[in-house]
Every structure is written in C-alpha cells, then in structure tokens.
Amino acid sequence: MYARLPALLCAAALLAATPPTAPEWHSAPPARAPHAMIATEQHYATQAGLRILERGGNAVDAAVAVAYALAVVDPCCGNIGGGGFMLVRMHDGRERFIDFREKAPLRANPHMYLDAKGNVIPGASTKGYLAVGVPGTVMGMERARAEFGTLPRAVLMAPAIALADRGFTVEPGDAAIFAASQSEGDSGAYTFAKQPNIRSIFMRNGTLPQSGSVLAQPQLGATLALIAKDGAQAFYRGPIAREVVAASQRNGGILTLDDFSKYTVDERAPLHCTYRGYTIASAPPPSSGGTTLCETLGVTSGFPLGQWGWHSVKSVHYVVEAERRTYADRNTYLADPAFVRNPVAQLLSPEYEAKLRGEISAGKATPSVDVKPGLGPLAHENADTTHFSIVDRWGNAVAVTFTINDLFGAGVIAGNTGFFLNDEMDDFTSKPGVPNMFGLVQGVRNDIEPGKRPLSSMTPTILTKNGQLFMVTGSPGGSRIITIALSTIQNVVDYGMNVQQAVNAPRIHMQWLPDEVQYEPGALSASTMETLRGMGYTFREIHSWGSAQAVLVDPQSGVRYGGTDRRHPSGLAAGY
Ligand code: GLY
DSSP states (O other): OTTTSSSSOOHHHHHHHOOSSOOHHHHOOOEEESSOEEEESSHHHHHHHHHHHHTTOOHHHHHHHHHHHHHHHOTTTSOSSSEEEEEEEOTTSOEEEEEEOOBOOTTOOTTTTBOTTSOBOTTTTTSSGGGOOBOOHHHHHHHHHHHHOOSOHHHHHHHHHHHHHHOEEOOHHHHHHHHHHGGGGGGTGGGGGGOHHHHHHHSTTSSSOOTTOEEOOHHHHHHHHHHHHHTHHHHHSSHHHHHHHHHHHHTTOOOOHHHHHTOOOEEEOOEEEEETTEEEEEOOTTBSHHHHHHHHHHHHTTSOHHHHOTTOHHHHHHHHHHHHHHHHHHHHHOOOTTTSOOOHHHHTOHHHHHHHHHHOOTTOOOOGGGOOOTTOSOOOOOOOOEEEEEEOTTOOEEEEEEEOSSTTTTSOBOTTOOSBOOOGGGGSBSSTTSOOTTOOOOOGGGBOOTTOOOOBOOOOEEEEETTEEEEEEOOOOGGGHHHHHHHHHHHHHTTOOOHHHHHHSOOEEOOSSSOSEEEOTTSSOHHHHHHHHHTTOOEEEOOOOOOOEEEEEOTTTOOEEEEEOTTSTTOEEEEO
8 A cells, every 4th residue: 555655645545544633643744765764752863873874884883873872862761771672674684683681680589679578669670779770782782883883883972972072952852851750750850859960960050951951961971982982891891880880889779790791682583473464573572572563463464454444443442452462461471581481483373363363352342350361371481761763775774672661760870970770670570460660460470580681562673575674663662662563563554654644643552451441642532432431441541652763665666754753852753
C-alpha cells in the first residue's frame, strides 16, 4: 500500500487511517531526504549525527555520535550511566544485536529490596545508589564502533564534548522534561537541590533549566574527554569507575571495582518474525521487546485490522486481547538468557499463536485473572529511556534504545563525573507478584542474581521486505515500549499511515496486569469506549506515551522519510 504510493495514502487506507475529526497529529508531514535520515528526540543530537554522516561516516558512526550527544542534551534519558541495545543492519544484509544492558552488581541478591517482613521497601530499587546496575553504554558504543565504525572515537565524540563544554540552548521541550521530573518525587529532579554536585550543574541559578537558558556541563565534558582519549578503559578500569564506586560506597550502594572490570557486552542474533509480508528483526532476551512484539504481531496477523479500521471497536478488542495474553507470557517466562532458558520458539510458533487467537471471545473482554501464561509451568532450571533510528546513504540501518530507566535514573551523580546513574535494578522482580514502577507484575525467572541483566521492554526494530530495508523504529516508554513499536508498525502496515502519522497517532496499551486498557487522549472516540465498556473493559487515561523515532525507506524511490514523535517537541527527524 505504502510501497505503491510513498508519501501519500491510497483512498482505502486514508479511510481506515483518518479519525472522525482529523486532528493535528494527522496532518504533520514526515521529514524527507534522498540519501540519509536520522530521527532522535533531541535536535542537537540529530544534528551531531548528521554532521558525521556528511563527513563520510556510516550509520554506526552516526549512532555513536548521537548516543554521546544525547547523554549531554537529553540528560533525563540519553546516557553513559545506563545501558541498552543497538540493532544494526548493514546494506549487505549483515545484522548484529549489541547488548549493552546493565548487569546487577556482584553483591546483589534476590532479597535486597525487601524489609525484615519480606515487604518491598518503597523507593529502594528506584532511588539512590542501591538502585544502580553496572552501566553498559560506553562499552556498547566502543563495541559498535570497533566492529562497524569508520571514524576515530575522538571525531565521533567531539560534538558531544562541545555541547557539554560550551552548553546548549534549552528549548521549551527540554525545559518541560526537567519540569516533569519535579512530580517524580524523590526519584527525579526533586532531589537535585539536595545534592550540591547536581545543584551546581542543573540548578546553577536556583531553578531548573528554563527555556532560553544555556546549559553547560563542564564535568560531563571532562568525563567524555577522558573516554574520547582512553576509551572503555577510562570508564571501566580507570578514574570514572573509581569515582562511581567511591560515591556508591559512601552512600549505601554495593558497586565495586570488580563490577566495572568484569562488565561485558554481548552480541546476539537478532530475533526474527514475519508480519504481512515484512520481515521483522528485533531485540531478543534479555529484552522482552522482540519476543512480545513478534508474539503480538503473530496473534493479530490472523485479524483483518486494516479492513476493520484504526482504533475501531473490533481492532481495539482483538489487539488488546492479544496484548493481555502476550504480556502474561512476557512477565512470566522471559529473563536474561545467561540465567534462564527462554521459551522464545514456543511463544512464536504458529500453533501457539493460533491457540491464543482461539482463546479470544468475540465481543467480550477476558478478565486478566482468567488469563494464565499459556505455556504452563516450565521445567526447573539451573539456572525514561530514549530511542533513535538512522539510515545512511548506503542503506545501513541502526536502531538504538538506551536508558537510565526512570527520568534522571536513580537521581544521583557520582562526584564530578557529571552523568546520572541508572535505576535499572527496578526492572528486576523485587518480589514476585509485586508491581514495579511500570506496574509490571513479574515472576521469579527475572529475580535478582549477581551479574544478571534485568528483563527489558526495549524494542529497537528493523523491518525489511524482500530483502530490502523498509523501516527502522523504536521508542522509550517503560512497559509501553513494546505496544508503541507494535502500533507504529501496524499504523504503517495495516492502516497505511505515513511514518510521521504512525509515530504521532494516539495510543492504547494493555499489559495483562493491571486489568485495564490504558489510553492516550484522542485515541478512542466516546462511542468506541462506551461499546468497549459494555464488552467488559475498564480504561485509564495515561499521559506518558514514550517518544517513537522512525525512518522509513520508500521501496521504489529509496527516499528516506523520518518521523519524530510530537510528544517530544525538541525531537528532530532530518536528513540530506
Ligand atoms: N528500563 C525500561 C526497560 O528496559 O524496559
């Protein structure tokens, strides 16, 4: 459909995709460029990547430059104090999934967030040094650069260092993120004022960065310069590791120098599935992203969503019921493959997907309490994020999602390092049956063990058709990351939206527990909600819906289209 009519929509698709009162999100055009395209949630980072592409770097070079730039200009989420995943597809078809997810410290244990009565201690896994997993971003970028990059590290890091040293102008979208962190309680900027090293950077004039002000981060600039000079060595075996460990030990954390020197990045085969003629490459465990995305696509592939229409009663019912079941599986079965055997092949088998499809009642919601993880018990075994998408002039594609988890992570910066540390430990199961910060009710397979990576929802994804690159996508959004990727793909493939409409369209989400459909204002008409209520659904309005960043390559012309999420006004999709 899109393949035949690149930037426009054919009449049938337009009918399916156009909501009753075509709102603003529907009319924004995608960015368009003949050679290359980058979509990120911060315009300085997009421009840093573009400069690298324009001087001859490839998509991986640009990804490294963007990642370090985001660590400066998107400090809530872009990072060197966290971890993530990079999915690479080179123009010759080679694919790599680089796993630089954080690991639990070697002194971690399954009960570390429980009090003497066995109850979860509020905030222990989200705030302060005990919440911090061993960061992976610097080693991940070094691995990507060494394997696929063509330009020296210092060149790729120069834009980030300049942005940190000279500062950048804060725009309303950036200021809004700082302001939002105020309501995050103790896990966000609320604590800035109490910590002199954070206050001196982010509240220099007594307030959080305001629109129009210039935010310089010389401490972070010095840290990045060290990494530019000495590489991962500086971070994992040098002064940066020493400063983080010392601060952790002074403040009730358990990080040791061993955690840093023993940290490793893993390379894995991307996870694959097909959907309506497209081949999808996405994130394998320790992310649940690819598995749950593919399982949900597999179940919904049996339904004519395009014919039923975007967010019609029938489409919502069948997609939500699929999500209810696939998230039950996600929360129960998936975890770090170094510690458990993930039943991915079973979950993605056509027979299993058909079984789940068959369990959905026409015209009636299934209460989550009646939905059990579909594979039954398995045999005993021994065992706020950011995304960017890049396509270069050769057709190499990179999808990166990386995170410090909560907005501004654990809310701590070690000494003069200048970067926020993650609170990724909250992605583990602190106690089976007790929801984490995203409301995910997870099982024992994702419990805390030394050196284990917490289960993630990050879903960097690349679509191809007949061997040709088609789309690169992903988003932040906690547990909603997977359904954001799902809707972005279905908005293009099933409903014929262009890539900007696809990332802009209001969203819905269901994750098994809590038993509610979460929706964004504008996602469902009043009459659709009323009919769905009559079928047994309850709804909750949610205002935080990630930030999808996607690039689409028109199969006929090769033109690159970029979509940057309207929810992050500082974002930019741009190319040349
Ligand atoms: N920290 C969010 C995730 O990895 O799913």
